[in-house]
Amino acid sequence: MKCLINMLLLPALIFSQEKITGTIHDAANKNEGLVGANVYWANTNVGSITDIDGRFSISYKTEYKKLIISHVGYKTDTLNIKNSNSITHGLQPTEDLDEVTVTSRKQTTAKSFFKAENVITVSSKELLKAACCNLSESFETNPSIDVNFADAVTGTRQIKMLGLTSPYILIATENIPSIRGASQAYGLSFIPGTWVESIQISKGAGSVVNGYESIAGQINTELVKPSTDNTLFVNLYGASSERLELNTHVNSKVSNRWHTGLYLHGNSHNKKHDVNNDGFLDMPLFNQINLMNRWQYTDTKNGFVSFVNLKFLNDEKQTGELNFDPENDKFTTNLWGSEINTRRYEVSTKFGYVNAEIPWQSLGVQTAYSNHKQTSYFGLNQYNITHNSLYANAIYNSIISDSRHKIKTGLSYTHDFYNEFVNTITYRRIENSVGAFFEYNYNNLELLNLTAGIRIDHHNLLGTFITPRMHIRYSPWRKSAFRASVGRGKRSANIFAENQQLFSTSRQINITNTGGEIYGLDPEIAWNYGVSYLQGFNLFGKKADITLDYYKTDFKNQVVVDWENSQAINFYNLNGKSFANSFQAEFNYSAFKYFDLRLAYKFYDVKTDYNTGRLEKPLTPRNRFFANVSYEILTKKENKEHWKFDATYNWLSSQRFASTLNNAIENQLPIRTPVVATLNAQITKVFSSKFEVYLGGENITNVRQPNPILGTDDPFGANFDTTFVYGPIFGSLFYTGLRFKLQ
Amino acid sequence: MKRILILLLLFTSSLMYAQNKNEKASMEVDGVCGMCKARIEKACLNTKGVKYAQWNVDTHELKLIYDARKTDVKTIQAKVLDVGHDVVNVKKATDEAYNLVHPCCKYRNESVKESHEGE
Numbered sequence: 001m002k003c004l005i006n007m008l009l010l011p012a013l014i015f016s017q018e019k020i021t022g023t024i025h026d027a028a029n030k031n032e033g034l035v036g037a038n039v040y041w042a043n044t045n046v047g048s049i050t051d052i053d054g055r056f057s058i059s060y061k062t063e064y065k066k067l068i069i070s071h072v073g074y075k076t077d078t079l080n081i082k083n084s085n086s087i088t089h090g091l092q093p094t095e096d097l098d099e100v101t102v103t104s105r106k107q108t109t110a111k112s113f114f115k116a117e118n119v120i121t122v123s124s125k126e127l128l129k130a131a132c133c134n135l136s137e138s139f140e141t142n143p144s145i146d147v148n149f150a151d152a153v154t155g156t157r158q159i160k161m162l163g164l165t166s167p168y169i170l171i172a173t174e175n176i177p178s179i180r181g182a183s184q185a186y187g188l189s190f191i192p193g194t195w196v197e198s199i200q201i202s203k204g205a206g207s208v209v210n211g212y213e214s215i216a217g218q219i220n221t222e223l224v225k226p227s228t229d230n231t232l233f234v235n236l237y238g239a240s241s242e243r244l245e246l247n248t249h250v251n252s253k254v255s256n257r258w259h260t261g262l263y264l265h266g267n268s269h270n271k272k273h274d275v276n277n278d279g280f281l282d283m284p285l286f287n288q289i290n291l292m293n294r295w296q297y298t299d300t301k302n303g304f305v306s307f308v309n310l311k312f313l314n315d316e317k318q319t320g321e322l323n324f325d326p327e328n329d330k331f332t333t334n335l336w337g338s339e340i341n342t343r344r345y346e347v348s349t350k351f352g353y354v355n356a357e358i359p360w361q362s363l364g365v366q367t368a369y370s371n372h373k374q375t376s377y378f379g380l381n382q383y384n385i386t387h388n389s390l391y392a393n394a395i396y397n398s399i400i401s402d403s404r405h406k407i408k409t410g411l412s413y414t415h416d417f418y419n420e421f422v423n424t425i426t427y428r429r430i431e432n433s434v435g436a437f438f439e440y441n442y443n444n445l446e447l448l449n450l451t452a453g454i455r456i457d458h459h460n461l462l463g464t465f466i467t468p469r470m471h472i473r474y475s476p477w478r479k480s481a482f483r484a485s486v487g488r489g490k491r492s493a494n495i496f497a498e499n500q501q502l503f504s505t506s507r508q509i510n511i512t513n514t515g516g517e518i519y520g521l522d523p524e525i526a527w528n529y530g531v532s533y534l535q536g537f538n539l540f541g542k543k544a545d546i547t548l549d550y551y552k553t554d555f556k557n558q559v560v561v562d563w564e565n566s567q568a569i570n571f572y573n574l575n576g577k578s579f580a581n582s583f584q585a586e587f588n589y590s591a592f593k594y595f596d597l598r599l600a601y602k603f604y605d606v607k608t609d610y611n612t613g614r615l616e617k618p619l620t621p622r623n624r625f626f627a628n629v630s631y632e633i634l635t636k637k638e639n640k641e642h643w644k645f646d647a648t649y650n651w652l653s654s655q656r657f658a659s660t661l662n663n664a665i666e667n668q669l670p671i672r673t674p675v676v677a678t679l680n681a682q683i684t685k686v687f688s689s690k691f692e693v694y695l696g697g698e699n700i701t702n703v704r705q706p707n708p709i710l711g712t713d714d715p716f717g718a719n720f721d722t723t724f725v726y727g728p729i730f731g732s733l734f735y736t737g738l739r740f741k742l743q
Numbered sequence: 744m745k746r747i748l749i750l751l752l753l754f755t756s757s758l759m760y761a762q763n764k765n766e767k768a769s770m771e772v773d774g775v776c777g778m779c780k781a782r783i784e785k786a787c788l789n790t791k792g793v794k795y796a797q798w799n800v801d802t803h804e805l806k807l808i809y810d811a812r813k814t815d816v817k818t819i820q821a822k823v824l825d826v827g828h829d830v831v832n833v834k835k836a837t838d839e840a841y842n843l844v845h846p847c848c849k850y851r852n853e854s855v856k857e858s859h860e861g862e
Contacts, residue, residue: 042853068853076857358765358808360795402788403795445781445788478778478847 020060022087024050024069034071034091042066042078060084108630109142109588109598111534111547113481116441116451116471117206118532118549120144122199124224129630129646131682131694131737132237133245133267135196135221136188140680141648143586143600143626144201145219148619152708152722152729153319153338153378153504155283156186162203162216162551163580163606163620167491167498168526170206170214173221174307175366175393176348177211181416182372182387185500186342190313192265192290194235194247197222204530204551205469205487208437208453209395209408212467215489215526216553216580225307226251226261226296230741237737241283241730242271245737257299265290274322275731276704278712280336282730284319303354303362311346320379321715331380336715338504340376360399360406367392378503379715382423385497390415400440408439408453422496422509427519431492433459449473461517465490479536479545490525492518493559495571502569504722506711512572522573525556544589553580562610563618563658567718576609580617594632601625616656619673619726623653644684651677655726660710667710667719673726678703689743695736702732763811765794770816771831772798772805772823775850775859779828782844786826790819803831 024037033054040047041064048058058067060081067087070076075092108126112119122142130140136157139145146160159166171179171187179187199221206218233249244267251261266289273282290313297306318326320337329335348368355361372387395410416431435457443449451471458464469487476482495511496502502509516522532549555578562570586600602624606617616622627649634642654672661668682696705727711719772783780798783805787796792813798805807819820830827840828850841851849855 043851066853078853358795399794402793403797404788445785446778 018060018084019057020067020081020084020087021055021057022089024054024056024071025088025090027090027092030090037069037071037091039067039069042068108596111545113475113479113534113536114443114449114473116443116449116473116483118203118471118483118485118530120201120203122201124197127193127196127199128644128684128694129628129682130648130680131684131696132193132239132698132735133243134189134193135191138193138196138199141598141628141646142201143584143598143602143624143628144203146624149705149725149728150283150730151501152280152725153284153501154186154317154340155286155319156189158185159188160620161201161219162528162553162582163604163617164216164553165498167493168215168489168553170210170218171221172210172218174223174348174350175210175220176350176368176391177213178221178368178370180213181389181418181494182374182385182497183344184494184498186315186340190288190290190315190342190344191221192245192247192263194233194249195223195263195265195292197224197229203532203549204485205471205489205528207451208439208455208467208469209410210393211412211414212435212455212457212465213489213491215491215524215528216551223292223294224249224261224263226259226294227253227298229261230743232740232742234740235737237735239733239735241269241273241733243267243269243735257297259296259298261292261294261296263292263294272322273730276706276708276729278707278709279321280709280712281319281322284317286315286317288315289313290315301356303356305350305352305354307348307350309346309348309350311344311348313342313344313346315342316340331377333380333716336379336720338376338378340374342372342374344370344372346370360397360403362397364395364397365393376500376503379720381503382421383496383500383503384421386417386419387497388415388417404443404445406441406443408441409437411436418494420496427496429461429518431459431461433457433462447475461492462490462523481532481534483530483532483534483549485530486527488525488527490523492523493521495519495521495559495561499561499569501723505569506567506716506718506720508568510568510570512570516573519571521559521571522557524558526553526558527556528553539589540591542590542592544587546588547584547586550583551581555579558608560608560610563723564610564612564615566658566660566662566721570611572611574609575611576614578608579606581605594634596628596630598628599626618658619655619724621652621655625649625651639688640686641688642686644686645682646684647679647681649677649679651675652726657724657726660724663710663719667721669710669724676703676705676727677701678728689741691738691740693736693738696734698733698735699728699730700732703728704731705729765808766811768807768809768816768819770805770807770820770833771803773803773829773831773850774798774800774848775856776800776848778845779848779850782826782848783823783828786822786828787819790814790822793819 024034026032035052037050039056039058048056050056067079067081071091108123110121127138139147139159148158150157161169167184170177201219203217206214229249229251231251235247237245246266248264253259268287270285275282293310295308317340321335324335324337326339329337351365353363368391370389375384391414393412395408397408399406412435414433418429420427435455437455439453441451453469455467467488471485474482511520514520530551534547536545555574558574558578560572560574583603589597591597604620604622606620607614629647631645632642654675656672657669678699679701680698681700682694684692684694686692708725708729710721711717774783780800783798784796787793792810795808823830824834824836825840827836827844829835
């Protein structure tokens with residue numbers, strides 16, 4: 001019997017290569033084998049990994065001399081091997097227990113060193129640094145985007161980029177332009193933060209693929225995908241203001257190729273606050289239901305990916321005087337109040353095909369339809385808008401000669417129907433546009449990357465026009481990127497939807513021009529030029545980078561929104577110059593393990609020639625300073641238990657108030673606002689990969705603008721105005737919440 | 744008549760080779776970092792007929808798509824060796840070529856490898 005076994009084994013021994021076996025353990029404890037240690041021969045590709053008991057087996061040749069053993073959290077050792085005797089070796093833990101994980105840790109906000117465009121990618125981890133609540137609040141930790149303080153009536157926040165308001169930014173959801181037209185004012189609050197997987201911010205002209213409308217930049221939001229999101233996700237949030245939010249995601253695999261996800265968001269705030277005793281609510285009462293159902297089809301073998309998304313939103317806001325009761329006081333002068341109700345339906349599809357044989361060939365087709373209906377009143381002012389939008393875009397990707405020369409080309413179609421009711425006047429218009437685009441990208445893989453794009457569009461109101469855009473990146477030395485961009489943008493201004501705060505004033509609405517196609521006004525046209533320099537380096541052995549950028553937006557025509565007469569708002573075509581210059585310096589530094597620091601300084605010079613002369617744009621600070629620190633402490637390694645600390649500091653220099661000289665003396669404001677500085681902070685305790693709890697504070701130092709509303713004593717009088725908000729109204733706010741995830 | 748003949752000849756020859764227009768190949772090439780990636784891919788793409796070259800920093804796999812009428816794997820490998828990168832199990836780059844790679848890319852050196860870990 002033994003003989004038989006020997007006979008069977010012998011050939012196996014003869015033909016098997018010579019092998020070394022051994023055990024790797026923790027130096028402090030011989031009995032504790034280390035699982036997952038890398039064992040490999042120096043200067044070869046021959047390697048192995050230890051099993052659950054720390055054992056390994058690796059092939060051996062006499063020319064192999066140095067065996068390297070490495071493991072996360074331990075010092076890497078090199079053993080000199082002279083023969084094939086078995087090895088037992090203990091690894092010393094590193095003093096910096098997680099040095100290896102630290103260096104490989106991905107930055108939550110990443111800047112590209114390679115792309116031609118100046119793109120900043122914000123991951124979902126960065127979004128967790130400010131736990132609340134929707135897309136508009138997601139930019140609080142990012143210095144490239146300015147988030148305004150919530151306006152005095154609707155409580156919504158507007159964002160700015162390069163000193164320009166959000167209508168000049170193309171905001172897309174998965175590359176479909178989504179926050180535009182009727183949803184311009186509140187649309188950012190209609191995308192819950194937990195739905196966001198990542199955000200890409202590109203400063204400057206941007207690509208021609210997504211349309212001609214972007215002027216200051218583009219923001220694209222990628223939503224969570226049914227195939228990669230948690231099977232179950234629950235997030236609860238409650239704030240000291242009694243704002244409550246609930247997010248649940250349920251994702252499931254339907255078949256090999258189909259995944260589906262149901263995402264539910266609800267928020268509500270039904271407590272009346274009046275911290276400043278002006279008789280007006282500091283923040284509106286609101287209820288929102290937001291539902292999304294996604295279907296994902298993936299066929300990797302044949303290169304097909306498809307998405308179908310269905311969305312429904314119902315949002316209700318009420319605001320105004322404390323005792324305002326819509327039932328009795330609507331459209332009366334008893335008390336001033338406002339209600340804004342929005343309902344939106346959306347269907348979008350995405351179809352992608354990548355040729356599995358030739359990976360540079362791909363085709364994408366996107367379609368989206370939305371129906372957006374807002375009914376609202378602000379005191380005696382009434383504003384309703386219906387916006388139906390249809391969008392289709394087809395993109396074909398390929399190369400010319402080799403993969404350093406890429407091309408993108410395609411067609412797009414947009415149809416927008418607007419029906420607006422403004423007090424007594426109805427405005428209806430239809431916008432149709434068909435366009436074709438072509439974008440060429442040259443990447444020499446090292447020094448140079450260049451993107452040049454052009455599109456031609458035919459629009460029923462804007463005419464036929466060409467949109468050229470170009471980006472270039474040059475890296476003369478390691479970890480550097482010099483960039484330059486130039487591009488043109490053109491758009492029709494939705495003067496009412498974009499400036500809805502005007503209804504919460506007693507201002508008279510005047511449109512001075514009559515010749516144009518859109519409310520009598522001409523389309524807006526601007527050129528954007530930018531240069532930037534990014535340099536990565538090591539400072540005291542840790543990674544750091546610095547970015548300097550300068551952008552200039554030069555309007556050829558602009559619909560000037562003139563607030564300079566406090567009894568009126570005037571819209572007219574630009575007569576003269578209008579420009580926005582911005583400079584930003586940003587410094588990022590991982591000073592020690594798990595500690596990240598981000599500092600930024602910004603300078604804005606935004607001026608417009610009004611009818612009354614050239615003036616600085618109101619409520620735009622000339623200087624801004626920004627600081628964000630984040631720190632993590634790992635408490636227990638095995639279940640990833642850790643603490644996270646984040647703090648963001650913002651300092652804004654004084655801002656110009658639009659003129660209030662026509663007001664009664666008690667309702668006149670100084671020329672400029674005081675300086676404002678706010679501090680936000682958050683602590684997160686991660687108990688495991690499944691469960692975490694967070695606690696945070698916004699505006700911890702309790703900074704408040706004392707009288708945000710003018711003319712509160714007579715809200716139906718000539719001086720009533722809610723648009724002079726330069727700082728927080730509510731003061732400090734604290735919140736807590738939890739997240740529960742099942743993979 | 745002569746012209747037609749040439750056209751016919753061209754046509755048949757292109758038909759004969761049509762299946763090789765997007766020939767694929769894969770091999771293991773040694774290197775450590777993004778700079779190596781650029782160097783390897785550039786060397787391939789600078790070979791006439793190579794349409795696509797992608798080298799993976801983690802797996803060291805070099806994927807190629809090339810026009811088999813214009814080039815072959817051997818020619819491409821020679822270009823990779825010329826810029827100093829070993830084609831694993833095929834041939835090692837000469838020391839002269841290897842010495843030309845940037846100091847941070849010295850993939851045969853263990854300490855250089857370690858300095859790139861986690862990138």
